[in-house]
Amino acid sequence: MTITKAVPRSFYKDPAVLDRELTEIFGRNWLYVGHESEVPAVGDYVTRSMGGDPVIMARGQEGIRVMLNSCTHRGTQVCKVAHGNTTTFRCGYHGWVFGNDGELRGVPGRRALYGPDFDLSRLGLRQARVETRHGLVFATWDPDAPDLTAFLGDFGWYLDAFFGLFPGGMEVHGGIHRVNVRGNWKIHAENFSGDGYHLQVAHRTMFELGVMGDQAGTVEGFVVNDPSGHCLRSQYLADEGVPETVFGYEDHLLEPALAAADPEVRRFREKTTVIHGLVYPNLLLITTAPQYFGEDASGPVAFTQLRVLTPIDQHHHEVAYWSLVPRDASPEWKAKSYLYVTRQHGAASYFEADDLENFRRIDAGLGAVAGERTPYNYELGLDAAESGAPPWNGPGRITRQDFTEANQRTFVGRYLEQMGERA
Amino acid sequence: MIRLEIEDFLFHEAALLDAGRYAEWLDLLHEDFLYRVPVPLAREDPTQSPYDDVLEFANESKSFLEMRFRRISSDFAWAERPAAMVRHFVSNVRVIPQDEGDELEVHTNVLVTRARLPEQPVWATAGRRDRIVRHDGGFLLRERVVHLDAEVPTESQLGVIF
Numbered sequence: 001m002t003i004t005k006a007v008p009r010s011f012y013k014d015p016a017v018l019d020r021e022l023t024e025i026f027g028r029n030w031l032y033v034g035h036e037s038e039v040p041a042v043g044d045y046v047t048r049s050m051g052g053d054p055v056i057m058a059r060g061q062e063g064i065r066v067m068l069n070s071c072t073h074r075g076t077q078v079c080k081v082a083h084g085n086t087t088t089f090r091c092g093y094h095g096w097v098f099g100n101d102g103e104l105r106g107v108p109g110r111r112a113l114y115g116p117d118f119d120l121s122r123l124g125l126r127q128a129r130v131e132t133r134h135g136l137v138f139a140t141w142d143p144d145a146p147d148l149t150a151f152l153g154d155f156g157w158y159l160d161a162f163f164g165l166f167p168g169g170m171e172v173h174g175g176i177h178r179v180n181v182r183g184n185w186k187i188h189a190e191n192f193s194g195d196g197y198h199l200q201v202a203h204r205t206m207f208e209l210g211v212m213g214d215q216a217g218t219v220e221g222f223v224v225n226d227p228s229g230h231c232l233r234s235q236y237l238a239d240e241g242v243p244e245t246v247f248g249y250e251d252h253l254l255e256p257a258l259a260a261a262d263p264e265v266r267r268f269r270e271k272t273t274v275i276h277g278l279v280y281p282n283l284l285l286i287t288t289a290p291q292y293f294g295e296d297a298s299g300p301v302a303f304t305q306l307r308v309l310t311p312i313d314q315h316h317h318e319v320a321y322w323s324l325v326p327r328d329a330s331p332e333w334k335a336k337s338y339l340y341v342t343r344q345h346g347a348a349s350y351f352e353a354d355d356l357e358n359f360r361r362i363d364a365g366l367g368a369v370a371g372e373r374t375p376y377n378y379e380l381g382l383d384a385a386e387s388g389a390p391p392w393n394g395p396g397r398i399t400r401q402d403f404t405e406a407n408q409r410t411f412v413g414r415y416l417e418q419m420g421e422r423a
Numbered sequence: 424m425i426r427l428e429i430e431d432f433l434f435h436e437a438a439l440l441d442a443g444r445y446a447e448w449l450d451l452l453h454e455d456f457l458y459r460v461p462v463p464l465a466r467e468d469p470t471q472s473p474y475d476d477v478l479e480f481a482n483e484s485k486s487f488l489e490m491r492f493r494r495i496s497s498d499f500a501w502a503e504r505p506a507a508m509v510r511h512f513v514s515n516v517r518v519i520p521q522d523e524g525d526e527l528e529v530h531t532n533v534l535v536t537r538a539r540l541p542e543q544p545v546w547a548t549a550g551r552r553d554r555i556v557r558h559d560g561g562f563l564l565r566e567r568v569v570h571l572d573a574e575v576p577t578e579s580q581l582g583v584i585f
Contacts, residue, residue: 081464081465082464082574086467174477175464175475175477175478177480179576179577179578180578182577204497204499208494208499209493209494293490294486294487294489296486297484338477339482342479342482343483347578347581348460348480348582349481352578353578354502356502357501
């Protein structure tokens, strides 16, 4: 794939572009909203964002719903807190009451003020389409969007390998925390989509401090992408015969899981040391097993983190962080996994700080006239082979080459296509 | 008066952080020191603590803080170049009497400003719950829990030790 047109710099600073993104990107794709384990009981809810729209994800009698957090009368937010349990949401302005399924249940003075024929059923909270995969709850506002399986395309196999490994499934540890960072959301998205090139510079101190331990054998990287914009990058052990990757899970969980896994999934997971990627357009994921974060956090422990990027304005975005753990892991292991992810990839961790610093500096370097004439360069790895022989057989366009921007080109290409600009 | 002694200790400790004298600051930490910043979340029930039991912005031991400071001295710590100017304003010092032992619980309010020139400074406010132990004629910090006043802070606000 070649790219003839990069994203113009105006796309990172023009408020009109952000408005179009909210419609064309956030209004049309499936967006990850949260995990089923965050709302385990009937009445549980969390509040989230889908692009510019505030939503409530709630479990009612008939399952999980995602609905606009905005009264159908005058648009007031009906829920103001991060999470809780309730049977109803009452608007604080005129008192309209909605069930936790979003149905409008009551209107003060209904019969006297609105008449006997006033139909509550057409004024429930606006509902998004909802589908789940391995407990991950996705929603979309587009009635014409393909179903989630079609949307995920070849990436579904990787999500299965990521979240379906443990028969007991995975759950969110605690909930989410959020941070407001400087920089356009797309820079963060393409970084996670597959930037193997920045590691030795941006994250050099992480390697110097021995966080990843001593890796035995030759480590290589590869990237995978799907034309619908989903991307994944992984590092794997290239040598046969060296010990398998250190997984960092408890043996009682890992051994039966690997024994039961599809052989190709098993090979994919066994050989890889870090996997990160992007579920287009704004869900980021990473799993790895770091080795050392101080004397109280020594020895490999795996973590799995999800992030959602939500634009605040063209120069800032909010990052929401989830930590997922195998549901059947011990409480001690879950706490340790959370400690590791907090120290490596939490909002206040100093490794995270290096990425956020670069996003900030990209924003500071946007410029105006001369900046606009200086498009970003996406040529890395253009001549690399488009397919090779990775140590497992999986779907998607695979490039056995770490130093390539094939994924960034995929993200940018799909984004421009959806924005009505030909890549 | 114990409060004056504690204030002297806390002002000295804050001055070391502000001056970037991290090795000396580490010397004020107990070997089991833990620094925690639980995540505040808006709650329906006003009697519930807004600080989450599980979620943390930070959880750092003394040996992890040593790694943090080793990193800062590297030329590749991008988020520390140029180094930030940090000022701690420590106030409302209250020493909470304990039933037993020589450990003190100390509550303070802090306002911390951070400026990475040429950018304008940002600031954050928090309550701190410190556990402080007597040691060798002075004090050591045993634990610091930071109750931040922001549910969705900026990365700049999170870039300091409170």
